Amino acid sequence: MTKSFMPLSFAIVLLSATLLAACGGGDDKKDKAAVKPALTVTTTIPQRSMLAVKLAANGSLAAWQEASVGAEVGGLRLTDVRVNVGDVVRRGQVLATFAAETPQAELNQARASLAEAEANAADAASNAQRARSLQATGALSASQINQYQTAEKTAQARVEAARALFQAQQVRLRQTQVLAPDDGVISVRGATVGAVVAPGTELFRLIRKGRLEWRAEVTSAELGQLTPGTTAIVTTASGARLSGRVRTLGPTVDPQNRVALVYVDVQPLPGPAAGSARAGMFARGEFDLGAVPTLTVPLSSIVVREGFSYVFRVNPDNRVSQVKLQVGRVEADRLEVLGGIGPDARIVAAGAGFLNDGDLVRVADAPASAASAAPAAPAASAKK
Numbered sequence: 001m002t003k004s005f006m007p008l009s010f011a012i013v014l015l016s017a018t019l020l021a022a023c024g025g026g027d028d029k030k031d032k033a034a035v036k037p038a039l040t041v042t043t044t045i046p047q048r049s050m051l052a053v054k055l056a057a058n059g060s061l062a063a064w065q066e067a068s069v070g071a072e073v074g075g076l077r078l079t080d081v082r083v084n085v086g087d088v089v090r091r092g093q094v095l096a097t098f099a100a101e102t103p104q105a106e107l108n109q110a111r112a113s114l115a116e117a118e119a120n121a122a123d124a125a126s127n128a129q130r131a132r133s134l135q136a137t138g139a140l141s142a143s144q145i146n147q148y149q150t151a152e153k154t155a156q157a158r159v160e161a162a163r164a165l166f167q168a169q170q171v172r173l174r175q176t177q178v179l180a181p182d183d184g185v186i187s188v189r190g191a192t193v194g195a196v197v198a199p200g201t202e203l204f205r206l207i208r209k210g211r212l213e214w215r216a217e218v219t220s221a222e223l224g225q226l227t228p229g230t231t232a233i234v235t236t237a238s239g240a241r242l243s244g245r246v247r248t249l250g251p252t253v254d255p256q257n258r259v260a261l262v263y264v265d266v267q268p269l270p271g272p273a274a275g276s277a278r279a280g281m282f283a284r285g286e287f288d289l290g291a292v293p294t295l296t297v298p299l300s301s302i303v304v305r306e307g308f309s310y311v312f313r314v315n316p317d318n319r320v321s322q323v324k325l326q327v328g329r330v331e332a333d334r335l336e337v338l339g340g341i342g343p344d345a346r347i348v349a350a351g352a353g354f355l356n357d358g359d360l361v362r363v364a365d366a367p368a369s370a371a372s373a374a375p376a377a378p379a380a381s382a383k384k
Contacts, residue, residue, distance in 0.1 A: 037318075040364050041350070041363060042348075042349045042350065047295070051293075052289075056284065056285070057222070059262075061212050061279055061281045063207040069205070070201055070203060076098040077196050079098060081189070081192070083204070086185065106169050107172075110166040117155070118159050124156075132148075217261060218262055226287060232244040238273050240269075240273040240276045241273070245265055247263045247265045250263070297337055299330070301352060302335060311341065311348070312355050313345050
């Protein structure tokens with residue numbers, strides 16, 4: 001009976017010893033894994049950097065000023081239209097011409113009337129002069145002398161009237177040529193060859209000097225950050241980039257949406273889309289409000305998890321802590337930090353995406369003695 005129970009007892013003891021040995025071996029492995037550095041890293045600290053302050057806005061491009069070129073004469077036929085939409089013109093350039101036959105004939109008639117009036121005036125002046133010379137002799141009465149003098153003045157007035165009519169006909173003849181009032185670009189053409197137009201009819205519209213402006217929309221709160229002379233960079237829907245400078249701020253704010261207009265003079269910048277900016281285009285831009293010192297960290301130290309930005313702070317025991325940041329603007333390869341860490345925090349500079357909260361790391365820029373001290377102790381304990 002006793003002999004039959006001896007193997008079973010021995011087996012139970014042997015199994016217990018085996019399980020105990022296995023548990024002890026597992027603890028040793030966990031200890032070794034716990035003290036082994038997860039990664040060799042370099043560290044950095046946040047820096048104070050000067051970051052540019054920008055104010056983004058949307059708006060539209062528009063002509064700086066548009067000149068309306070109309071017909072000054074009426075009842076004449078357009079015989080020639082020399083420009084089209086998009087043409088660059090100079091001040092005084094002929095844009096269109098009207099038929100000049102009628103104005104030329106009227107000018108010739110006015111010239112003849114002036115010559116006749118001048119001849120009559122000369123005769124009247126001669127008669128008045130003879131009458132004045134005979135006044136002392138008594139050959140002519142005072143009323144007769146007065147009549148000659150009145151005739152002289154009347155004839156001279158007729159000369160002035162004829163001369164004014166002649167000059168008016170000269171102007172009318174010049175108006176048969178439609179001239180550009182300023183340098184610019186033709187934006188609208190309403191002139192058609194053969195049309196007979198009334199005085200004041202718009203024939204062309206001209207963007208003066210070819211200048212454009214950006215009419216940016218800003219809120220009431222943002223309006224106080226801008227002053228005349230503030231610079232801006234504007235990008236159009238076509239990809240053209242323009243440099244701008246605030247000319248003036250809108251005098252009123254729209255009471256419906258509380259938006260004010262800022263008028264910015266723009267000039268095209270060199271680039272693949274240069275010259276593609278057009279009036280009426282949508283454009284977005286950024287006003288340069290200067291620069292302020294702010295705390296920044298390198299972008300390589302940032303880990304984005306679940307939509308939030310984190311860094312890993314290296315603690316004195318070389319273990320890392322995951323710290324959530326409040327971030328702001330990006331400038332080159334640095335990110336603005338609004339909160340989460342202080343300026344003296346030591347953080348992992350690169351490779352933080354491979355770490356987890358609480359991991360042990362080896363700091364590559366630490367002294368060699370300090371780096372080798374951590375793995376030496378576990379090796380000694382394992383031997384024991």
